[in-house]
Amino acid sequence: MTSKAPVNQHPSTQEASPVRVRIAPSPTGDPHVGTAYIGLLNYIYARQRSGQFILRIEDTDRTRFVPTSEQMIFDSLRWVGLTWDEGPDVGGPYGPYRQSERTEIYREHAEMLLANGHAYRSFETAEELEAMRQQQIAAKVPPRYNGAHRHLTQAQIDAYLAEGRPYTVRLKVPENQSTTFTDELRGPITFDHNNVDDQVLLKSDGYPTYHLANVVDDHLMRITDVIRAEEWISSTPKHVLLYAAFGWELPRFWHMPLLRNTDKSKISKRKNPVSLVFYQQSGYLPQAMLNFLGLLGGGMAQPTEQEIVSKGLNTKEGDIFSLAEMLEKFDFRRISLGGPVFDLVKLKWLNGEYLRKLTPEEFFTALRSTILSDSYIRAIAPLVQSRMEILGQFGDMTGFFFADNILPPESVWLPKKRTFEESLAFIAEQLTALEAAAWEAEAIESSLKTLGEAKQWSVKENFMLLRAILTGSTSSPPLVESMIVFGKARTLDRLRRFLDVQKKQANQRK
RNA sequence: GGCGUUAUGGUGUAACUGGUUAACACGUCGCCCUCUCAAGGCGAAGAGUCCGGGUUCGAGCCCCGGUAACGCUACCA
Numbered sequence: 001m002t003s004k005a006p007v008n009q010h011p012s013t014q015e016a017s018p019v020r021v022r023i024a025p026s027p028t029g030d031p032h033v034g035t036a037y038i039g040l041l042n043y044i045y046a047r048q049r050s051g052q053f054i055l056r057i058e059d060t061d062r063t064r065f066v067p068t069s070e071q072m073i074f075d076s077l078r079w080v081g082l083t084w085d086e087g088p089d090v091g092g093p094y095g096p097y098r099q100s101e102r103t104e105i106y107r108e109h110a111e112m113l114l115a116n117g118h119a120y121r122s123f124e125t126a127e128e129l130e131a132m133r134q135q136q137i138a139a140k141v142p143p144r145y146n147g148a149h150r151h152l153t154q155a156q157i158d159a160y161l162a163e164g165r166p167y168t169v170r171l172k173v174p175e176n177q178s179t180t181f182t183d184e185l186r187g188p189i190t191f192d193h194n195n196v197d198d199q200v201l202l203k204s205d206g207y208p209t210y211h212l213a214n215v216v217d218d219h220l221m222r223i224t225d226v227i228r229a230e231e232w233i234s235s236t237p238k239h240v241l242l243y244a245a246f247g248w249e250l251p252r253f254w255h256m257p258l259l260r261n262t263d264k265s266k267i268s269k270r271k272n273p274v275s276l277v278f279y280q281q282s283g284y285l286p287q288a289m290l291n292f293l294g295l296l297g298g299g300m301a302q303p304t305e306q307e308i309v310s311k312g313l314n315t316k317e318g319d320i321f322s323l324a325e326m327l328e329k330f331d332f333r334r335i336s337l338g339g340p341v342f343d344l345v346k347l348k349w350l351n352g353e354y355l356r357k358l359t360p361e362e363f364f365t366a367l368r369s370t371i372l373s374d375s376y377i378r379a380i381a382p383l384v385q386s387r388m389e390i391l392g393q394f395g396d397m398t399g400f401f402f403a404d405n406i407l408p409p410e411s412v413w414l415p416k417k418r419t420f421e422e423s424l425a426f427i428a429e430q431l432t433a434l435e436a437a438a439w440e441a442e443a444i445e446s447s448l449k450t451l452g453e454a455k456q457w458s459v460k461e462n463f464m465l466l467r468a469i470l471t472g473s474t475s476s477p478p479l480v481e482s483m484i485v486f487g488k489a490r491t492l493d494r495l496r497r498f499l500d501v502q503k504k505q506a507n508q509r510k
Numbered sequence: 511g512g513c514g515u516u517a518u519g520g521u522g523u524a525a526c527u528g529g530u531u532a533a534c535a536c537g538u539c540g541c542c543c544u545c546u547c548a549a550g551g552c553g554a555a556g557a558g559u560c561c562g563g564g565u566u567c568g569a570g571c572c573c574c575g576g577u578a579a580c581g582c583u584a585c586c587a
Contacts, residue, residue, distance in 0.1 A: 026587050061586055126585060133584085142512045143583065168585050186515075195513045195583085203585040210587050234514060234582035257516080264579060295522060295535090302524055302534060319522085319535050336523070339580065343521050346536045356549070 019051025021225050024058045024214065027069035030275035030489060031076035033342065034229065034259050034267060037293045041256055042227050043082050044330050054221060055087035057098045058214070060207045070098075076276035080286045080293075081323055086221075094221040099213050106208035109216050109246070110169045110201055118245035119201060121167045122149040123160050126204075145170070145198050169202035171211075171238060171245075179237040184254045185335060191237040199238045211235060215242040218251060227254040230339070231266070254332065257297050258339045267342050269435075270496070278489035282404065283371050288351040290323055295350075296340040299330045320353060371402060379485045383477035397477060401486060406472040406494060407501060413468035415461050423465065424502055426457060430466055431495045439488040444480050469498045 021042040025035045046053040086092025113119035136143040173196045180190040201212035243250050261271040302318045384397045437447045452462040467479045483491050
């Protein structure tokens with residue numbers, strides 16, 4: 001057996017070149033707090049070193065692509081106060097910054113690897129691969145590509161190509177070796193190649209996977225430091241191997257701790273609001289959000305006791321700081337590696353602190369630009385105009401649009417002919433259906449009706465249940481229109497919170 | 511299952527190169543203020559640093575061995 005010494009011990013990039021970092025979100029839905037978190041870290045890193053911060057859109061997964069998502073990412077990141085030096089919307093010398101516009105580049109690079117023997121064509125179908133995976137799982141062996149097409153003869157390859165068979169391009173991971181790279185926060189990390197799969201680099205639809213596109217773009221865009229979430233550690237050896245296969249210099253890798261739900265699992269929308277749009281629409285202040293994100297993972301030194309005394313600081317001021325202060329004091333070496341829980345309670349407290357510091361005029365402006373904006377009220381008004389006799393009834397009819405907590409009692413929401421359990425189960429299904437729906441009237445209505453038919457809930461029962469939970473009342477402006485105005489993020493959050501509360505209460509009763 | 515990462519009160523973080531009763535903030539509880547609720551003020555409870563060994567005069571910090579949580583294990587990122 002060959003020795004498994006770390007032969008691929010690659011040196012890190014030297015300090016010389018100007019720092020360039022990037023975030024690369026995927027437009028697959030609402031912009032994520034995790035993107036803002038990693039974005040903030042990259043931003044601070046770049047600004048502290050007079051470097052550049054680049055925004056790149058990773059839209060190579062056509063199956064999950066959401067057209068409106070990209071603009072929402074721009075808007076949300078700007079909302080929290082981050083700006084980028086290069087990106088799809090601002091241009092720059094290393095564009096295009098949208099991966100779907102770079103497919104030719106990836107194809108060429110895949111060809112290069114094919115030519116120099118670091119990659120090979122794999123002609124299996126997705127179904128065949130899935131079947132293989134299932135067998136391996138059943139046989140209790142680690143699911144991995146078996147390398148069947150690694151050693152296809154040229155004649156076989158030509159025959160397949162002549163047939164026009166679709167194929168993927170896979171990385172040829174050297175056998176009986178290991179790869180070691182340095183994580184700037186954790187030190188050297190080694191992976192035995194037995195545990196590194198022959199990753200698909202180019203999909204059969206001609207689009208690259210993350211791994212290829214990411215490495216190619218990072219190199220072409222002169223990225224010096226890859227600052228990304230911890231979930232990427234496992235695939236870093238693939239990236240290191242790719243840099244080596246191209247003969248490129250390695251960037252530095254910084255893997256940041258993963259944001260968590262209260263139960264410590266990776267933060268997810270089922271357990272926590274993760275959409276930046278949600279926080280914006282719910283009336284969180286961007287400074288508070290940024291401050292909160294800066295708090296997670298350490299990085300900011302707490303004031304010493306001397307500082308507290310000499311500057312007359314209130315001790316809680318140690319937790320309150322602006323972006324400017326982060327640029328001044330944030331220290332990447334201080335980052336603590338345990339995944340921090342995204343604690344809404346502390347975020348709310350922080351937001352309250354910021355709110356109280358506003359002057360009355362600023363506070364009024366904040367209200368008028370968010371929860372009481374002309375555009376919001378203008379959207380709500382037509383839903384109630386025909387139902388009103390005097391203007392004073394506006395509040396009675398629209399309160400739920402301006403509320404954070406709507407928790408109707410059972411007497412309001414529980415349908416007469418349904419049990420508690422079946423109703424809750426149905427709400428959970430409504431939630432799932434709505435999560436998948438495009439946020440426009442027909443899509444919402446039809447997905448709800450389809451669900452109702454499948455589960456034998458009449459349209460009336462179906463919509464009334466939702467109405468009660470969302471508005472807190474059995475009479476309200478038109479439901480679907482109200483949901484649209486209220487927004488997808490907040491609507492889904494209200495449903496999730498309702499379910500959480502009901503489940504907790506049900507558990508307590510037991 | 512395999513591989514990797516991580517591990518300080520309920521939560522986020524502190525604790526200089528190992529050095530007295532492990533600190534700050536959020537949350538919780540109590541008291542004060544007050545027409546209520548917040549805010550504010552004062553105070554309290556809550557961890558002996560995942561577990562077990564070792565080194566040392568001395569370990570949250572160093573070493574060894576476990577355990578658990580999390581991540582990855584896709585033609586998703």
